[in-house]
Amino acid sequence: MRKKLLSLFILAILISGGISRPAQGFWSRPQEVMLSTFEGRSNTQIELAVNAKKLGTEVEIRLLKEGQPDIVATGLRRPARDQIIGILDLREKAIGAWDVEIVNHYRFLFIKFRRATLIRRGFVITNPTLGLAGVAPRESSGESAVGVTLIGAGFRPGTAVTLENGVASRGAAQVHVLSDTLLTCRFDLIGLEAGVYDLKVVGDDGQQSVFRGAFAVRPSLSIPELRDPAPEPASQTPSLTADGAEGESEPSESPGAGTPGTEERAASPAxxxxxxxxxxxxxxxxxxxxxxxxxxxxxxxxxxxxxxxxxxxxxxxxxxxxxxxxxxxxxxxxxxxxxxxxxxxxxxxxxxxxxxxxxxxxxxxxxxxxxxxxxxxxxxxxxxxxxxxxxxxxx
CATH class of the missing domain: 3.30.1330.60 (OmpA-like domain)
Structure with missing residues (x-):
């Protein structure tokens, strides 16, 4: 009977893949954990190396934050018995402190269980570095509004965009962050002095990036003023402009509401x-x-x-x-x-x-x-x- 039970036990172990054991210690959690880095930016993928004693043969690296999906390291490799390295994808992840969990996974017969070490607030995801790489278009007339597309890095909701040249400045409206590398906005250039402007981007965390000489405002259409002729006696010839045409003069009364003929006239529905x-x-x-x-x-x-x-x-x-x-x-x-x-x-x-x-x-x-x-x-x-x-x- 005992031989039969022992045979069944050995068979169960073989079917389940055996008893999973750590390389150091028996069913232990990782100890004396050290990380190669403690922070990363939210627009990057980083390589994280974990050095620890009593790492098992099956190890997992996770970042945990309440209310957020776990970040699980991929591409794990084991260059040494006391070290494991993985890739953390931090792109578009929540900014702030995350817990780091190093997990040893074990199996006994058909049962799987885990032994983990948790480092509270052991890793911080920070805002990406703000930067500008391109602007389109690079110029426009000062007679109207213009839509502008920015290419760069670190764009986040709340980013502000400004044109400035040390003398004049104009903030952008309708700023839309399409991704961390693409942003669109709109500048009302009416009344803005013509010239070359720097493009300044300020992130919601105070980071700044300036693209020198990024945008040019062309002069608006300038219409020369005709001088109002000075009052002269009726017997004299009216004054002429430089090109020989008589200039406009102000009326005795300005037309507007109440002026005959200004009433809205009846019309067909079309x-x-x-x-x-x-x-x-x-x-x-x-x-x-x-x-x-x-x-x-x-x-x-x-x-x-x-x-x-x-x-x-x-x-x-x-x-x-x-x-x-x-x-x-x-x-x-x-x-x-x-x-x-x-x-x-x-x-x-x-x-x-x-x-x-x-x-x-x-x-x-x-x-x-x-x-x-x-x-x-x-x-x-x-x-x-x-x-x-x-x-x-x-x-």
Missing amino acids: NRLFKPVFFALNKTVLRADQLPALEEAAAFLRQHSQGYLILGGHTDERGDRRYNQQLAAARIEAVKRYLIRQGIVRTRLIGYPFGEAQPARTGHDPDAWAYNRRVDLLYSEERLSPDKAWQLMRP
Whole structure:
């Protein structure tokens, strides 16, 4: 009977793979553990060597943190009896202190069990080193906003991006961290002084990286100012600009709300004409008293997402044709920028710079000139040609 039991015992050991024993000691936990490193960055894979006495034949290295999946070392190798080396993948792992667990695994018959040594807070995962390697695009005009893509390392949520050159600076908006090596953001360059700028990135942990001379802001379109002619007696000839065209002059009253002809005119459901937006002498800057008309148009466009807003840019009759075309185009662009900031997509805004060619008032006096310094706003369900748009805009 005893021989049968002994035979069954030996057979069970053979089937189960035998009795797993440590190289030093019998079913012991690792002792006198020492690690080759105590920290690593969260965008890397590192090699960790563990030196310890009483390592078993089957050893496991793990990093443990409450609320986080365990990090298990892979590619284990055993260069010496008292040493085991593995690879820890720390990419996108939680920042902070982790416990280190070195485990000896044993088997007896069909039973598996473990003996482990735990080092509390024995390893720290830190933020990756912040760095910049590339920027696209490298330049843009100072007339609009531009989307920028950054390539580098160590990008994390909360990263801030700034353009600066020691004189002026501009922070980025809509910063999106796509990965630890790729980030997108958007700069509003309107009003930013032209020149070469450094690109500065600041991480949520205070790390900084600067890409010198990374971005250039090109000068905005500059339209020369025409001088307002000084008042002269009626018997004298009006003053002329350098190119022989009479400059614009300020009216006795500025057009706007309450000016005859500025009321919103009735239109078919497919077309709607809003109040014009008026501009000061030789200016492209929006006046505060003209913003309600743009806000009304923006609200209408948000409610009607399929149509277009046709912008007709105008000047008065004076000045040469080329200058007036530039001035009208710049006024259209000022209106577009404002509407885009109100959430309107640029592709829905169509501009036609008519210059002095399509006056709403045909008089040759300051009031008529002031009324013609404007941008007309026409909603249409379809894209209109300049001629068709003017037919619907004309008073």
